[in-house]
Amino acid sequence: xxxxxxxxxxxxxxxxxxxxxxxxxxTLSQVRDYCDLLATTYPAFVTRRTVGHALEGREIFSxxxxxxxxxxxxxxxxxxxxxxxxxxxxxxxxxxxxxSLARGYGVDSAVTSLLDSFDVYLVPVANPDGYEYTWTNDRxxxxxxxxxxxxxxxxxxxxxxxxxxxxxxxxSSASSEVYRGTAPFSEPESTTIHDYxxxxxx
Numbered sequence: 199x200x201x202x203x204x205x206x207x208x209x210x211x212x213x214x215x216x217x218x219x220x221x222x223x224x225t226l227s228q229v230r231d232y233c234d235l236l237a238t239t240y241p242a243f244v245t246r247r248t249v250g251h252a253l254e255g256r257e258i259f260s261x262x263x264x265x266x267x268x269x270x271x272x273x274x275x276x277x278x279x280x281x282x283x284x285x286x287x288x289x290x291x292x293x294x295x296x297x298s299l300a301r302g303y304g305v306d307s308a309v310t311s312l313l314d315s316f317d318v319y320l321v322p323v324a325n326p327d328g329y330e331y332t333w334t335n336d337r338x339x340x341x342x343x344x345x346x347x348x349x350x351x352x353x354x355x356x357x358x359x360x361x362x363x364x365x366x367x368x369x370s371s372a373s374s375e376v377y378r379g380t381a382p383f384s385e386p387e388s389t390t391i392h393d394y395x396x397x398x399x400x
Contacts, residue, residue, distance in 0.1 A: 242266040250390025256326035283328025346372040353379040358388040
């Protein structure tokens with residue numbers, strides 16, 4: 199797989215800024231800046247919020263969408279992306295949804311109806327440390343950046359939640375791609391998502 203990785207890195211470093219935003223993958227800082235742009239461009243119904251921080255201190259942030267009247271009591275939809283750092287398409291997908299919701303309210307009848315009926319909460323990068331690491335060191339890094347036994351093994355954030363923790367589909371071995379951590383919610387990333395979800399009404 200090294201050849202396509204090298205080709206991808208060459209393409210991304212060769213002036214991707216000249217392309218349209220959704221024509222290629224974006225770094226963490228580019229995603230953060232685009233979320234800022236959506237929130238400042240559509241302040242009546244888009245809010246950008248810091249919901250926590252990852253192990254190395256990077257911000258975990260959300261975009262929150264509602265109707266301009268901010269009607270209370272609506273059901274909420276929460277979408278979490280990029281728990282697995284190497285799944286770059288998840289970032290692109292959720293950001294496309296965010297862009298469509300922001301630009302579509304009052305213009306597209308389906309988007310308008312959706313936001314009149316639901317509040318939508320999107321977390322584009324739930325594992326920012328790991329995602330950053332895929333851009334700088336290891337394109338196929340999956341987990342967070344937890345140090346175990348004096349080495350960065352990482353914890354699979356997707357296997358670190360409390361429900362049925364430690365059962366099938368995870369491992370107690372730190373070197374495993376599905377290492378679940380030492381306990382449920384041992385990682386700040388999974389704890390942040392847990393607490394954020396519980397803070398959302400309805």
